[in-house]
Amino acid sequence: MIGFLAFAVAAWVFVVGLYGMATSRNLIHLILCLSVTQSSTYVLILEVGYRLGATAPVFSDVLPGVRAVDPVVDALTLTDIVVGATATALLLAFALRVHKKRQTLDPEALRPMQG
């Protein structure tokens, strides 16, 4: 039950982030909701590689062979975080630029093209 709850958290955060994005009235808020959705993927990836009662996969003060969690998911999450942070930074720069030109961050007022 607790296990399923752990996975359910990831599902909920993913969907809530999408909801926030779709109902956003401010581009910065939208980007942060994107981060929220992304963080749910970190949670899921890490949960999938977890092992109860096991230690970190760093064998500097424990001997190799001790029960450890999966190191691959740690590496994947690290990659995911860097990718996400940089994409977020780029989108924030876009939002900044738009604000400078149009003095607004409301998605409904900012339409590049229509029809």
Add this chain to the structure above:
Amino acid sequence: MTPETLAPLAFAVPLAVAALCAAIGPFVPRRVLDALAIATGLFCTVACALLAQAATRGTIVHWFGGWTPRHGIALGIAFTVDPAGGALAAFAAFLSTAALLFAWTYYDESGPPFPVLMLTFMSALIGFFLTGDLFNMFVFFELMGVAAYALTAYRTEDESAVLGAFAFGVLNSVGAFLVLLGIALVYGRTGALNMAQISHALGTHADALIVLAFAFVAAGLLVKAALAPFHFWLADAHAVAPTPLCVLFSGIMVQAGLYAVARVYWSVFSGALGGHEQTLRTVLIVFGLVTAFTGAFMCFGQRHFKRLLAFSTIAHTGILVCAFALLSAHGVAGMIVYVLGHGLTKGGLFMCSGILLNRLGTVDVEQLRGKLSGEWVGIVAIALGALALAGMPPFGTFLGSSLIEHAAEDVGLGWLPWVLLIAAALTGGSVLNALGRMAFGWGPPPDPEAKTPQFESPEANQGDKGFPLMMYACAAFLIVCACAIGLIPRAASAALGAGERFVDRAGQLAIVLKETPGAPLALPPAEPITSSLASGLLAAVLAVAFAALALFAHRLPSGADATKVLETMLKPLRRIHDGVVTDYVAWLAAGTAALGTALAAWMR
């Protein structure tokens, strides 16, 4: 140097050169960087072509870091190159080189970012086509994305460019997270990231997790591929991105998303989902047809020429998705040839639009009315491109369509190619319609009350720059190549062989994990295309007919009323494409929910 080492070379050399350009950028003139970039593009084209050719003797596998599999478990990342992937990687490099050549005359003193980002983008595309590891594919998806977002916003003085890039970035990022969701599910089940190993571990029976993992990965990749309702970002981004970029976006980037769906399906999920082909086929064809006709109908009445071409790309994505949906080697063969033919044609057409922008200062069809007369090279190029879009022989799109036609008959969907033909003819017709207005001033008089939409400022100094030979040469070259693809002898046979190799999951497993050497490509005889000649010519005729209707219907007694009725019918569709990024996100969620529900409900 074995062919095996070509794979990492083709992918890593552009990255190293990009860093070099960034490092020496402030100290050398821009031309040096451009030349470096073009040279790298040529190198990659040749390397990937050699790779593809070597792959015909047996799928090539390169294990990065020297980590070959132990006891059937993959430790590292592999590039798994089969003829299809190699050919598409070569095409990506080729198109990038052409775009860089086209950009030679385009930009003046904007510094190193352009070649640096283009090289990174090309490298990501090449890696995307060559990789055999699921997470590696995600990393290249994001690399491709970030470089593309940055390049789309290149003309930062125009804030609609930045807005277009923003929508592009947001939607594609959500797509990437969906892919990651699917990867996490698959990893949790199988503990593997190598595609062949995952397919081995998934077994032959599908349950909710497997079906939904495929649905999420496919949905995320189909955002890149601009399938409806994930397609809204494409038209906005194309209208504002610099022309060399539009060439790449419509020419190969969008199709890369679809290639990845096909690759993931065949290499990872086809064993487990194999029994549910009929359901998958139906669902995908529904989405594909909706996409094809959304794109086709939105094409008509577009004043912005680049946006018109973007909607035609969306329509062709629909056609390609239907080709994939046939779920056969024959369908894959048709898909690959069609991608090549369409990419060359669309690239050439976008280059023509870039020339328009450069010489005449605008891409607004109404403002250009009649201005194109006398430019016979341009008129012929655009006309040929339009007919190629419709699928006229001997263009590559025709060869692809004929392969798709045979594949559809094989699975009992003989009606499908005819419907797709209408969609293709509609897109070709709308380009001819625009051409008619621009070249000869035909068409109904412009509505004085219509709002003039905002349009882009010229991308380079125009007019007194003289005859931009490079631009014309590039555009013409691409259109000629589009024609040539259809004429290469045994092209169809090669495609069929490549298709067979692409869907051979067991063979890939053996080569990748058990390290048995691959077998040479079998070249099955292709069915003669004479039976498809009729439908190809019919498509061309239909395109001309649609264009004629659009141009001259207002002169007929009831024509004007009929046009008004059509316009009112299309209004809701146009209203949906409103440029509001939050709407696009809502549509993305709706599309994912629909795709997931359809697959999960009917695959149980």
Add this chain to the structure above:
Amino acid sequence: MSSRARTAMILVSGAVMLVLILFAVAGLPPFGHYPGPYGDVLNTVAPHERQIPNIVTAVNFDYRGVDTLGEEYILFAAVAGIALVLRQDRKRTKDEPLAPSRTLHTTARTDAVSAFAALAIAVTIAFGAYLGIHASQTPGGGFQGGTILSGVGVLIFFGLGYRAFAKLTRKEPLETVEAIGAGAYAVIGLATLVATGAFLKNALPLGGEGQLFSTGTIGVINLCVLVEVCAGFLLLYLDFAHQTRVEEPEPSQE
């Protein structure tokens, strides 16, 4: 689409997606019971083969080194893109951050903030460097250490002011450094390709376990990443910080 229609659409779609994802995760192995085999094989094999205690670093820079190469270039491309979008006038790039300007928001900087920043800078440099260099021995690595080190730039901006920050983080050398960091990673891979036939094969001497200079190419790549991430983020902060300034024709006081 009206805002109500959009809200209705996202509510329905979101609910359906939630149900779908829940159905999917219900099929996963129970939480806390990772079945392997990828992670287990690496935990068994890596400590001996690469003389490395930190398996996560080994995965990042050796077993799955190409992913990290791609990720590094994503950072590289994003920083280039941000520079593109935020640099006002691309022609005058040389002295732009140091051109006369004043800050847009005039909150005074107190002595307490400056003192704390100075203290924090020292600690941060030490910690960031430690974390980054000891990647193979303890949790940490080039990315983590580089990001922390780049935080020093933010501390300087808040504690000592924009001018100090801009003087310290000169654009040209930083861009070159960042490019070298990124390029070096690719070049190492190409070099190992030429030398051993496999891209990014760990071909340098491995050293003893627990030593700082061990694990072959992992250590070298780690340093490249450290340099690139630090330089990249500093450039990023510079670009964003420059946005808080307003151009002024007359010389402004320090």
